[in-house]
Amino acid sequence: MNVFVINSGSSSIKYQLISMPDAKVICSGMVDRIGLEGSKVKYKAFLERGVVKKSNSRPIPGHAEGLKTVAALLTDPEVGVINDPNQVHVVGHRVVHGGEDFSQTQLITEEVKAKIKELFPLAPLHNPANYLGIEVAEKIFSAAKQVAVFDTAFHQSMPPVAFRMAIPNEYYEKHGIRAYGFHGTSHKYVSEKASEYLGRKDTKIITIHLGNGCSMAAVKDGLCIDTTMGLGPMNGLIMGTRVGDVDQSVIFYLVNQLGYSLDEVNTVLNKKSGMLGLTGFSDMRDIGERYNAGEKTAILAYQMYTYHIRKFIGSYAAILNGLDAIVFTAGVGENDALTRRLVCEDMDFLGILLDSEKNYLEASGMREISTGNSPVKVLVIPTNEELEIARQCFSLLDSVD
Numbered sequence: 001m002n003v004f005v006i007n008s009g010s011s012s013i014k015y016q017l018i019s020m021p022d023a024k025v026i027c028s029g030m031v032d033r034i035g036l037e038g039s040k041v042k043y044k045a046f047l048e049r050g051v052v053k054k055s056n057s058r059p060i061p062g063h064a065e066g067l068k069t070v071a072a073l074l075t076d077p078e079v080g081v082i083n084d085p086n087q088v089h090v091v092g093h094r095v096v097h098g099g100e101d102f103s104q105t106q107l108i109t110e111e112v113k114a115k116i117k118e119l120f121p122l123a124p125l126h127n128p129a130n131y132l133g134i135e136v137a138e139k140i141f142s143a144a145k146q147v148a149v150f151d152t153a154f155h156q157s158m159p160p161v162a163f164r165m166a167i168p169n170e171y172y173e174k175h176g177i178r179a180y181g182f183h184g185t186s187h188k189y190v191s192e193k194a195s196e197y198l199g200r201k202d203t204k205i206i207t208i209h210l211g212n213g214c215s216m217a218a219v220k221d222g223l224c225i226d227t228t229m230g231l232g233p234m235n236g237l238i239m240g241t242r243v244g245d246v247d248q249s250v251i252f253y254l255v256n257q258l259g260y261s262l263d264e265v266n267t268v269l270n271k272k273s274g275m276l277g278l279t280g281f282s283d284m285r286d287i288g289e290r291y292n293a294g295e296k297t298a299i300l301a302y303q304m305y306t307y308h309i310r311k312f313i314g315s316y317a318a319i320l321n322g323l324d325a326i327v328f329t330a331g332v333g334e335n336d337a338l339t340r341r342l343v344c345e346d347m348d349f350l351g352i353l354l355d356s357e358k359n360y361l362e363a364s365g366m367r368e369i370s371t372g373n374s375p376v377k378v379l380v381i382p383t384n385e386e387l388e389i390a391r392q393c394f395s396l397l398d399s400v401d
Ligand SMILES: Nc1ncnc2c1ncn2[C@@H]1O[C@H](COP(=O)(O)OP(=O)(O)O)[C@@H](O)[C@H]1O
Pocket: 009, 010, 011, 012, 210, 211, 212, 213, 240, 282, 283, 284, 285, 288, 330, 331, 332, 335, 336
């Protein structure tokens, strides 16, 4: 079964064509910096004649354009891996918000699509791109089964004490207003890898997913017990363009004193805040350069970004009643040693001892970056949401067939 996985993030599309159940990657790649200057399409094909890589920089204004470019590469006469789109049997879509209706992987029907659309207001940077991905893929891969794997699924194990909010009960009971949590596929994948690495199932792990969107999860014995994102993927940590936790009074002030409409408030908090609001840049590579050049705004932004992560490490260690490992993952977590250093500084009271040399070592793949005597392991684990999505698609369709 050839599964083409589409992972649309807010700033990128990652994709892999994977043959299941052997989990062999046929090709993979990403479209990076969508809608920003310097967009890039990367493609890597594992052909019989060897590995072929292709990369080109050109403007990619939106997700639809990005996906069409990728589909053309798959069937390209020179570097393509299939002759015909019908050789894709399943398209696995990452869908960010599944709401109360979807806690499991779903075969996509018109009804499922309508529900994904209903959830646009709760995940405005994601569900529209995910929906568009489904519509484009239905046209290009018309013979394939389309499957949705939800970011919210892994967090369904949270207890009410974590997911309920102290607002009148009826808002939860009638309208499903509660914390859902996101990046679940990634938190699941890396926490399982960390448990394997520790060689035990009874583990207390904090997973820190730092991409354009950022979130953390407290994972006990393989189950999520709390996470930083809530009803939508805007709160919790400071992100590329999203504010993270903010005093609610700010919203009333913007509306009542500055005359903003609620749509405008939403745009400010979702698209103009976070690292972009603090520095003028949303990409950590741009901000890192400025930090190293000693720019004050970049330094403060880095300090704030990592300060909030540190606060959540403290609170999650408390609710886990201990800690075996913290895991850094996603674009920033996997690549940005400065972020990891600032997060782990002065955390020895919690048993977190970072090995600064290992932290700065250029490496890819899973690695331990804590000192040999650190009571808590600090791990960098590259996430693989695509592989996890392919597994979920296979297990759904295998059980249906
Ligand atoms: N080498 C790097 N150093 C620092 N940050 C990086 C590096 N590579 C990628 N990033 C950061 O990763 C972010 C994208 O992460 P990613 O997980 O791909 O995001 P998303 O899935 O949310 O689009 C970029 O915005 C950039 O800030």
